[in-house]
Amino acid sequence: MIEIHHLCVRYGDLVALRDVEGTIANGTSLAVVGPNGGGKSTLLKAIAGVVKPCDGHVHTNGARIAYLPQQSSVDRNVPITVAELVSFGLWRETGWFGAIDAKRRARIDEALTTVGLTAFASRRIDALSAGQLQRALFARLLLDEAEIVLLDEPFTAMDAATSAQLAALFANWRAQGRTIIAALHDLGEVRQYFPQTLVVAGRPLAWGATDEVLTPDLIGNAFAFATADHHHAEPHAHDHHGHHDH
Numbered sequence: 470m471i472e473i474h475h476l477c478v479r480y481g482d483l484v485a486l487r488d489v490e491g492t493i494a495n496g497t498s499l500a501v502v503g504p505n506g507g508g509k510s511t512l513l514k515a516i517a518g519v520v521k522p523c524d525g526h527v528h529t530n531g532a533r534i535a536y537l538p539q540q541s542s543v544d545r546n547v548p549i550t551v552a553e554l555v556s557f558g559l560w561r562e563t564g565w566f567g568a569i570d571a572k573r574r575a576r577i578d579e580a581l582t583t584v585g586l587t588a589f590a591s592r593r594i595d596a597l598s599a600g601q602l603q604r605a606l607f608a609r610l611l612l613d614e615a616e617i618v619l620l621d622e623p624f625t626a627m628d629a630a631t632s633a634q635l636a637a638l639f640a641n642w643r644a645q646g647r648t649i650i651a652a653l654h655d656l657g658e659v660r661q662y663f664p665q666t667l668v669v670a671g672r673p674l675a676w677g678a679t680d681e682v683l684t685p686d687l688i689g690n691a692f693a694f695a696t697a698d699h700h701h702a703e704p705h706a707h708d709h710h711g712h713h714d715h
């Protein structure tokens with residue numbers, strides 16, 4: 470279980486996210502949606518422990534966490550092959566550059582097959598398309614037996630068929646009791662793959678069953694934030710009624 474209490478994250482003077490309060494049970498698939506700059510990535514980073522709260526806290530109760538950042542932040546110029554990248558999913562077992570025995574080699578091959586990259590195993594990662602790189606990163610996740618999987622816009626570079634293929638993996642993860650939390654822009658994908666949704670626009674606007682949360686009113690409200698300036702971030706601008714006055 471993830472417990473979030475009164476979470477606030479600040480970058481310098483900008484309060485990117487505040488007043489996040491709630492618990493996420495094991496096995497939950499939660500989509501985090503909201504406008505650009507609304508704090509989706511910030512929330513994932515706070516759960517991953519990559520950014521420190523300025524107030525409140527996130528308790529992950531010792532769970533193993535895998536965090537797949539937004540694709541733009543993945544360094545493609547590291548001179549490694551697809552198989553090597555995927556093998557890093559075994560880091561909890563082997564350490565970062567530990568020996569890969571035949572058994573582990575077979576698991577890497579299986580993960581590559583699952584994501585359809587068998588033919589690319591020895592290709593350098595800088596020679597992959599964006600969608601192929603994302604498949605490789607998912608293969609790495611398959612090997613990493615994390616209890617909490619944090620995905621920042623996992624389908625951005627992908628065609629619909631690829632998204633569907635990778636989303637099918639979620640069902641397995643759910644069955645294993647893994648918690649999946651993903652920042653997403655495509656509300657169709659949210660409805661299809663995520664039973665729970667959290668809407669954030671500087672703070673939470675709604676959190677609950679996807680069907681109940683993604684109402685036209687709420688979406689309109691949340692995305693109005695995108696055209697507003699960032700005064701939302703000022704700490705005094707508190708209100709708890711789920712709307713913005715800016």
Ligand SMILES: Nc1ncnc2c1ncn2[C@@H]1O[C@H](COP(=O)(O)OP(=O)(O)OP(=O)(O)O)[C@@H](O)[C@H]1O
Pocket residue numbers: 480481483485503504505506507508509510511512652699
């Ligand atoms: N490292 C940083 N330093 C300063 N400000 C930051 C930093 N990271 C994010 N921000 C700001 O914090 C706010 C929230 O950003 P965040 O990336 O969490 O939003 P997001 O909802 O993921 O947006 P997007 O949909 O565009 O990916 C934005 O106003 C952003 O400019």
